[in-house]
Amino acid sequence: NPTLLSHYHRGTAAAARLSAAFRCVSTGSLTITEPLNFWAGQRKPGQKGHKEHVYEPATGRILCHLEPCGAAEVNQAVEAAKKAFINWSKLSGMERGRVMIEAAHLIEGKREEIAEMEVVNNGKSITEARLDVDSARLCIEYYAGLASTLAGQHVQLPGGSFAYTCREPLGVCAGIGAWNYPFQIAAWKSAPALACGNSMVFKPSPVTPVTAAMLAEIYAKAGAPEGLFNVVQGGQETGSLLCQHPDVAKVSFTGSVPTGRKIMEMASKGVKPVTLELGGKSPLLIFKDSDLENAVKGALMANFLSQGQVCSNGTRVFVQRDIFPEFVSEVVKRTQAIEIGDPLLESTRMGALVSRSHLHKVLGFVEQAKKEGATVLCGGEPFVPSHPKLRGGFYMTPCVLGDCRDEMTCVKEEIFGPVMSVLSFETEEEVLRRANDTTMGLAAGVFTRDVRRAHRVVEQLKAGSCFINNYNITPVEVPFGGFKTSGIGRENGQVTLEYYTQLKTVYVEMGDVESLF
Numbered sequence: 001n002p003t004l005l006s007h008y009h010r011g012t013a014a015a016a017r018l019s020a021a022f023r024c025v026s027t028g029s030l031t032i033t034e035p036l037n038f039w040a041g042q043r044k045p046g047q048k049g050h051k052e053h054v055y056e057p058a059t060g061r062i063l064c065h066l067e068p069c070g071a072a073e074v075n076q077a078v079e080a081a082k083k084a085f086i087n088w089s090k091l092s093g094m095e096r097g098r099v100m101i102e103a104a105h106l107i108e109g110k111r112e113e114i115a116e117m118e119v120v121n122n123g124k125s126i127t128e129a130r131l132d133v134d135s136a137r138l139c140i141e142y143y144a145g146l147a148s149t150l151a152g153q154h155v156q157l158p159g160g161s162f163a164y165t166c167r168e169p170l171g172v173c174a175g176i177g178a179w180n181y182p183f184q185i186a187a188w189k190s191a192p193a194l195a196c197g198n199s200m201v202f203k204p205s206p207v208t209p210v211t212a213a214m215l216a217e218i219y220a221k222a223g224a225p226e227g228l229f230n231v232v233q234g235g236q237e238t239g240s241l242l243c244q245h246p247d248v249a250k251v252s253f254t255g256s257v258p259t260g261r262k263i264m265e266m267a268s269k270g271v272k273p274v275t276l277e278l279g280g281k282s283p284l285l286i287f288k289d290s291d292l293e294n295a296v297k298g299a300l301m302a303n304f305l306s307q308g309q310v311c312s313n314g315t316r317v318f319v320q321r322d323i324f325p326e327f328v329s330e331v332v333k334r335t336q337a338i339e340i341g342d343p344l345l346e347s348t349r350m351g352a353l354v355s356r357s358h359l360h361k362v363l364g365f366v367e368q369a370k371k372e373g374a375t376v377l378c379g380g381e382p383f384v385p386s387h388p389k390l391r392g393g394f395y396m397t398p399c400v401l402g403d404c405r406d407e408m409t410c411v412k413e414e415i416f417g418p419v420m421s422v423l424s425f426e427t428e429e430e431v432l433r434r435a436n437d438t439t440m441g442l443a444a445g446v447f448t449r450d451v452r453r454a455h456r457v458v459e460q461l462k463a464g465s466c467f468i469n470n471y472n473i474t475p476v477e478v479p480f481g482g483f484k485t486s487g488i489g490r491e492n493g494q495v496t497l498e499y500y501t502q503l504k505t506v507y508v509e510m511g512d513v514e515s516l517f
């Protein structure tokens with residue numbers, strides 16, 4: 001559906017046609033044998049004798065093994081990053097930008113290869129994976145351009161004295177990623193960090209370790225100094241070693257709220273700044289004067305990208321009573337029409353969830369919703385594709401839940417799967433109160449044709465990323481991040497330069513010292 005895609009990410013349709021010609025991998029066929037850690041310019045093994053399975057969600061088979069990093073390996077990666085920082089931070093912004101632009105070009109050339117790898121490791125559809133790769137590339141391009149804009153202030157003071165300020169990089173930054181957008185997250189974190197003159201050690205989720213190592217190779221090939229962008233694999237243990245490393249100056253994390261709390265706690269010991277992109281239970285408000293076609297599309301975009309595994313998803317869909325039946329029947333009809341199956345097929349719109357345990361967790365939420373009185377209007381069941389090679393995959397049918405009440409678990413908790421809860425409302429005042437009645441505040445959306453209502457409503461929504469008449473559009477030029485427990489700091493946009501630099505003030509005396517002593 002070209003309209004859907006251009007809504008999600010404008011300007012990539014031509015690129016999509018171009019690279020579709022280079023398809024080579026088929027589901028169930030890929031094997032990966034190279035080590036997945038990367039530092040000092042090379043792929044590296046992890047701890048001896050430690051191996052973890054990595055799966056292909058579409059088939060359930062083991063894709064490769066991951067060798068997690070222990071203290072010794074994390075130290076080596078941080079050492080490499082420290083060395084790279086010395087020269088990289090001294091380059092001008094233009095010089096850093098040039099390397100990053102080259103990395104963006106290399107990503108463009110490898111678009112299909114990276115996207116396929118993402119699909120094989122994550123389970124999302126190839127159509128979406130291509131857009132994720134594009135977002136990663138655009139982010140690197142954008143910050144390459146911003147690198148030379150880092151500048152300070154000049155302040156006049158009495159007697160000809162003056163002060164100036166400048167933005168300096170922090171040093172070695174740690175990035176810790178989630179499994180829902182593995183390549184994109186690695187780019188969203190590294191691009192601003194590197195543009196500002198920092199180096200980075202990145203730890204992907206152990207569930208999706210593959211594409212971050214590809215990004216490391218790309219930066220190296222683009223001319224980044226050895227050790228500028230490093231990848232250490234592993235889970236909680238590796239992540240906490242990284243956060244607590246005395247030579248790590250900052251931690252940027254994407255993941256769940258409970259883990260975000262732990263990251264902040266660990267960072268607080270070293271008084272390190274953090275960027276936290278955490279979960280959400282975001283509301284989508286559909287008023288009766290909405291363009292219904294767009295509102296329905298918006299609700300699907302708000303719930304079913306990446307098999308519903310998106311932090312910003314608008315999973316509480318509030319629909320004004322007058323249009324509730326019509327809206328719900330259209331949403332259900334289109335949800336039932338979503339093509340589920342082999343994520344490498346062009347026609348597939350929903351692939352597999354990331355793991356068997358996560359699939360069971362999401363199905364458990366649907367069961368709980370039924371027990372609490374919600375009605376399953378469609379989906380919410382395990383799905384077994386007909387092709388024998390896909391039978392062990394982690395699929396489910398996308399679900400719409402009706403008869404929901406605000407206090408139900410499905411309306412309160414982040415499910416992180418393809419499960420939409422629809423709720424009806426009467427008045428603007430009522431829906432705003434209910435929409436804001438959550439501890440989280442990542443995103444929110446409103447559909448209406450009334451321009452004054454749109455702005456009035458958005459002004460009162462307690463969320464960091466708000467959408468009017470669309471949803472889940474995240475151009476890299478604009479900041480993205482949450483209010484309340486959904487996080488601290490922002491990714492993307494100009495403001496992120498502030499989160500990867502520290503301000504130095506220099507006072508310059510042009511007269512004599514007036515001593516009080």
Ligand SMILES: NC(=O)C1=CN([C@@H]2O[C@H](COP(=O)(O)OP(=O)(O)OC[C@H]3O[C@@H](n4cnc5c(N)ncnc54)[C@H](O)[C@@H]3O)[C@@H](O)[C@H]2O)C=CC1
Binds near residue numbers: 178235243277358
């Ligand atoms: N809001 C979001 O974007 C995401 C939300 N989630 C939610 O979290 C649930 C659990 O998924 P997980 O992948 O386990 O999320 P998580 O938040 O625990 O993990 C995210 C990243 O943090 C790392 N990590 C975990 N514990 C750590 C620690 N103590 N110190 C340092 N790093 C640590 C993980 O290895 C991974 O790289 C999901 O079912 C989903 O509901 C998961 C991923 C992304």
Ligand SMILES: C[N+](C)(C)CCCC(=O)O
Binds near residue numbers: 185305312
């Ligand atoms: C690209 N988008 C909006 C679908 C998701 C970006 C945020 C995330 O990493 O979950």
